[in-house]
Amino acid sequence: MKSADSRTSWLAALAIGVGVQSVWAQGNDTLVPLTFQPLPLGAIKPSGWLQDQLALSANGLAGHEHDFYNYVAHSTWLGGTEEYSDLREGFPYWFNGLVPLAYSLDDSRLLDQVHSAADYVLGAQQDDGWLGPETGTERNFWGRMPFFLGLMNMADADEAYTEKIVDALWKFSGLMNGMLRDNYTGYHYHDGDQVSQGDEQWGRVRVQDMLITLQWLYTEHSDGHNGTQLLENMDMLIKGSLNWADWYNPTTYIKQDLNTVADDITDANFPYEHGVNVGQGLKALAVFRRYAHNDSLVGTTKNAVDWTFQYHGGASGAILADERLAGLAPYYGSETCTIVETMYSLSYLYQALGDASYADRCEKTAFNALPVQLTPDWWARQYVSQPNQPYAENLTETPFWNVNSWGQSYGLEVDYPCCTVNHPQGYPKFAAAMYVKSGDSGIAHALLGPGSVTVGDDTVDCTTTYPFGDILEYNINSKSGFDFYVRVPGWADTSKTTVTVGSTSSNVDIDAHTGLHKISIPSGPTKVTYNIGNPGIVLENRANDTVAVHYGALVFALAIPSANSSTQPKAYNNGGNDYLPDGYAPAQSRDYQYHNTSSWNYAIDPDTLVVHGTDFTGALPNPLFAPGANPLSMTAKGCEISWGYYHGVPDTPPTGNARKCIGDVVDVRLEPLGGAKLHLVDLPTLTLT
Template structure:
């Protein structure tokens, strides 16, 4: 047995098996036919479980809005995917979005009620497959044409479903192959891709087809590869969109479909999906440069990028859609698995611990459509700072602005957990990708080793981690090393003396990030820190009387927010040893760690009646200097997270 103990970000290894930290397994040789292998394979759904506070977070979600949509919400209870007539668009994505998120939530939390719900959904879809292979209720002479896009989230959900419950494998694989044959014919006939998305999300289908090729090709390899190429040929050229000569460097005013935020989040993984069937190694370089370009010109300190429907630049009052957050996080995991570049995983972790909880209420019964980095009011905004979205977009509610995030947001936390560990393609090593309280039990196929990993930690709300690894055979264990580490960490092997470790691991310093107008953002480790503005909550409306917890709320500030800070006074306040975490953890006053800083009120006005103007550059104090407390961004619902710096 090995025990890794990271105490104040210090590793202790006990046992006889050699550990490898921070390295990357060698990838297989490049292929020229079939599919190029990924660097890592995901573990089947259910083999990774949350523990501690993260388990509590998933249970809050299962007992919150996500876990109850199938009880009261007409888009699910009367949805078109299960024989009803309710939908919010002809994309027919409401049911498949819901299924895609609830499958991992159900099996990761081992929630019998939700398992029954997703089993019923899958049974209905498979039982009602059309004779020609179509999955879903559309026929070309019915209420809408057949568009391929709405199937893609269903395939992702079903793939995870058969991983967690292999009894469905034969039925689903048979149905999927039948659908592939139909879709190939549709593509030859120029059908199936004329919907609103205009081919921007084709790579999701390629990913699903690649799972089928890798695991259950059934002699249809040529058809699967041909279908991947055909869907790509009639879809968005993401390489071109992300190119240096064409990518927008400021907020867009021309609302093109491929500059739409969620479509861009989908497009981030196009190079990875393409690389696997074209074997073009330059896709890796293009994926990396496109990624950097997006976050350079539109990135947020909370880890996400800005698009209040379309790319929104760097201003702190512009919005980011919740759908964008969950899609970006899960697709970042895929990029990491295909290419092995750590920056994709590091950003996914930042999103999971900052921008995702920052736009959902602590009890997970309400959410925003759009979040802002500097968010001083949550209400119907007049004037509206969002050019393409409604004035109701930043309200916390059931379906503010549009229902898509209501049914799509459930995938966020469960898929983060499901991708927290990966195996090498040769089945001989295991890699810890994300940090948090987790437990893994898996078999490494290349060694026949049965491995258990238990990570005991309050991370990211504490700096102590203890990891226990049990195995019946030697294997190699890798740990992704974050870029924000400092020189305080040491590694101890067995009972030997602790020694300095290079690269130094996981101990973090406070860092500032330059933002527009001379403002700064504050980070420590994976967490972005913000001023938590005290607020008053007012009920706006309850849409469905049968479920009053799913209501809409307005938040108004009850304290000052117009502060500038002195960054030289930033001080980290660690939680006392043995601190128990509050529940829910992502809410005001809950996180046990903070950063203090000296600040003062300054002349910083509202641009409208509900949102701030740009931070003033080097403002003078208008009030006495005071000590401010900053807390993790994800626990704030009204906030300032991009601060002006005090003059002088």
């Protein structure tokens, strides 16, 4: 992330953390169990369109950063000298995403990358237990948090690494205990620390990611170790954290556009307003609850998620924060880092709390907000994407809080490198959470998509084009039978949703909390067909008298035709205007601008919307998320309207009598958002028939 000191001071926020202990019940020697147990990385194998996306990522930017990208290949973590900040987070972010990508695909080239990286860091563990290149006052816990998540996944996936990872983490935990007891060394700022007084707070507001690893270590690998010491670490980390429960409070939480709020208020709350912090922090209180045994945090977590999207969310499932939370205007941006962290938090929340709304939100973000921010070949990414973005190019001025003029173009490291190293976790972690364990022996398809899972003697293989189609076909084999569950999305028409086992069809009987329908699977082979009742086009009312168009789990956007131009990659600093050296990046790595080749200022008549392509059969195209590639589309009647600009991008559209046609009524085309790189999501409406 960008240095806190580059824009505003977080020092006033220190007071927010005072009194945090009052929120937590005293922990004990057990952790609150998760509602659904995650399966070890590698047990789930994506297929179909989802496997295609992971393969594109593996063959694209994510899979080649280890070869050339300074903040990975030459990171101080691997004996180099390159970092984009004193926090040394670039390599840990990359590792956290590459581990699930490599093991989900069984990709030997990527496995070699993560093995060599893990071998180096584990082999360089310092005598006192520290993992990482820092010594003395350089040490700060934050960079370890994403790295440890990657180690946790690797230990689950690969028996060859389990023991060495577990031993290294226990050794680190002993050191951590002493540091925390020593006035929160490495966690809170002390005079002389190399990490600044502003930047030390990243770890305090993101500590839930450390706790996930510690809780895994405690529940899965505590035999023969000092579990009490690990619990002490959890206690001190929580009590020393910045307290999300204080922020998600009706008297504190800001429910309006933060750009209309006085600086003294927003500056004091900045740790909770930073977009990536919010994406990571949605799960924080559910993680804390496992230790604290405080069930009031369940309701606070629900408020956290609901308020975030109600007051600062896009229709696509993106959190609008460029780089700080904003409001609902369609010119605000959402950072790619925020998207992938939001997906991970929501999938964790469904596993932890079992509330089906979190799975619904996770799918929405995964199927809409994430793919639109990557080029179809996964070699370039945006820093931010906007709900209404009819061009993605170097802007003459920007509407953003802290994003440069290149931020919504596509490239290697446009605006800031964090999204380059952090984006790889998105679909791999989604795929790894598709199936979960329910109860002692049940298996649930929690996040819907194509893929298989093997648990003991039971195998489930799902073939589907979901969310681009509504039928999921399962081939199941079991030695002795088990309970299988499918999640019914909240948007589904349950009166039309059926499950067919063999030749027997039935309507679904859904658990109101989890959204699951149970199917008893006998021993032997079983075929199950799950048909989700699609209610058709659904309109979501958005700000400024606009609508967003939903069809199942997909958001459809007005697609703006484009012509693209590209250059060799540019460095993120100095405004993003300096080219990186010739030969630095592979030839496939380019910086792109998407220029609209038609008018964009349309209003539509929503009563004329028609869906096309629902009868397609066969495999989805690859690349799937390219303009015009998806077999699904919509048409509607529309016309151009007078629509002005705000800081170089489309303003909110006119309302009332000011909204009227200035041209002929024409047919306009809408596409699933993921492929519509130039798009309007929040659409003004007119009656045209």
